[in-house]
Amino acid sequence: MRLPGAKTAKTFSRVLRARILGGALILGYHRVSTVENDVYQVCVSPENFSGQMQALRAYAYPISLSKLVQSLKQNILAPKSVAVTFDDGYADNLYVAKPILEKFDIPATVFICSGYMGREFWWDELDRIVLSSQADTRALRLPVGRTQFKWDPPRGSSEMDNPEAHRQFREALYHFLLSLDVEDQNHAMGLIRTWSGVSSPGIPASRAMSEEELLQLVDDGLIELGAHTSHHPMLPQLSFARQKEEIQSSKRDLETLLGKKIAGFSYPNGQVTVAAKPLLREMGFTYACTSLQDVVRPGSDLYELTRFWQQDVDGERFVKGLNRWLSMKVH
Numbered sequence: 477m478r479l480p481g482a483k484t485a486k487t488f489s490r491v492l493r494a495r496i497l498g499g500a501l502i503l504g505y506h507r508v509s510t511v512e513n514d515v516y517q518v519c520v521s522p523e524n525f526s527g528q529m530q531a532l533r534a535y536a537y538p539i540s541l542s543k544l545v546q547s548l549k550q551n552i553l554a555p556k557s558v559a560v561t562f563d564d565g566y567a568d569n570l571y572v573a574k575p576i577l578e579k580f581d582i583p584a585t586v587f588i589c590s591g592y593m594g595r596e597f598w599w600d601e602l603d604r605i606v607l608s609s610q611a612d613t614r615a616l617r618l619p620v621g622r623t624q625f626k627w628d629p630p631r632g633s634s635e636m637d638n639p640e641a642h643r644q645f646r647e648a649l650y651h652f653l654l655s656l657d658v659e660d661q662n663h664a665m666g667l668i669r670t671w672s673g674v675s676s677p678g679i680p681a682s683r684a685m686s687e688e689e690l691l692q693l694v695d696d697g698l699i700e701l702g703a704h705t706s707h708h709p710m711l712p713q714l715s716f717a718r719q720k721e722e723i724q725s726s727k728r729d730l731e732t733l734l735g736k737k738i739a740g741f742s743y744p745n746g747q748v749t750v751a752a753k754p755l756l757r758e759m760g761f762t763y764a765c766t767s768l769q770d771v772v773r774p775g776s777d778l779y780e781l782t783r784f785w786q787q788d789v790d791g792e793r794f795v796k797g798l799n800r801w802l803s804m805k806v807h
């Protein structure tokens with residue numbers, strides 16, 4: 477996941493500079509799926525993703541992120557180099573995105589939260605619960621640790637069947653959960669489950685890949701994995717020790733699963749911390765991705781690689797974006 481709206485003010489002047497100096501793109505995706513209500517705006521439909529990959533193959537030079545990083549280090553960046561990345565490791569990356577990537581022979585890197593393998597992410601569970609709960613939301617109080625969630629319906633809307641009040645309620649809960657470390661977050665989710673009266677769906681519709689599915693994802697070598705912490709916390713809110721624990725455990729779990737070194741990291745919600753950068757270097761990561769939008773070029777900070785998050789648009793609109801970012805001549 478990432479926080480919406482994160483963008484550098486300098487993006488466009490930097491794009492202009494890249495036109496002169498040469499630059500490459502890292503594209504960011506989360507899900508290739510069609511869902512009824514994409515509240516976090518993380519889905520690209522299979523049709524649009526296919527159109528985007530077809531255009532990428534036709535108009536650019538798709539390479540893996542590890543090769544792109546190598547090229548940046550050696551200052552030998554091929555023109556129109558573009559790397560594809562996915563954050564979070566949703567199951568649709570295997571069942572929907574992978575066949576499309578194979579069809580157009582486009583490598584990709586998928587950043588995994590090892591504590592969520594095979595499970596539903598808390599933000600998806602929250603949505604599912606809030607959407608289907610019939611529980612009374614008036615004056616809800618959830619005491620968690622030293623803090624508590626307090627909800628009083630907005631003035632003039634005592635009924636939660638008011639869609640705007642319902643949206644505000646979900647957002648308030650989301651931001652409350654986002655502010656918590658993992659233990660308190662689990663505790664809060666337990667309270668929300670009890671309050672809601674909504675039962676578990678068994679296998680949830682939206683979930684992260686299991687260990688077996690991750691092995692299938694990487695079996696032909698087109699897709700590589702990177703780490704994305706164990707539980708997707710907001711790193712800036714954690715102590716140094718907790719940041720270290722979250723980063724190190726995800727690297728260790730993935731290395732144990734694959735039997736090979738994990739070189740890449742993606743900051744949850746794109747949030748870089750001063751502490752995390754030297755930690756990543758010490759742990760043997762060679763690069764890390766943020767959610768800031770910019771082109772990358774020789775000299776870019778390899779521990780703050782910038783990406784362009786992709787929208788659910790067709791191949792034609794996608795090419796316009798590529799053209800703008802890379803100053804390519806598209807006929």
Ligand SMILES: [Zn+2]
Nearest residue numbers: 477563564745
């Ligand atoms: Zn994420």
